[in-house]
Amino acid sequence: MSALITLPLIDLSSLKDPSSRSQTIKIIQTACKQIGFFQVVNHGISESVTKDAIDTATKFFELPEEEKRRLASDDVLSQ
Structure with missing residues (x-):
């Protein structure tokens, strides 16, 4: 448990x-x-921005594993 x-x-x-x-x-x-x-x-970030971030993350995690790996990078600063 x-x-x-x-x-x-x-x-x-x-x-x-x-x-x-x-x-x-x-x-x-x-x-x-x-x-x-x-x-x-009370972080000051608008609800629309947080909703967009959650929507984008959800779409990313719904991608097939192969597609997510193509988007991977060791450079966290890369665009």
């Missing part, structure tokens, strides 16, 4: 407040070390 993990939810708007910035950074650091990922809210 696998253990359930609660996905940390981090409000990035708290980074603007000097009194909570340090605590938010610690929460991000802990999430990265213990779980490896987290969910953010």
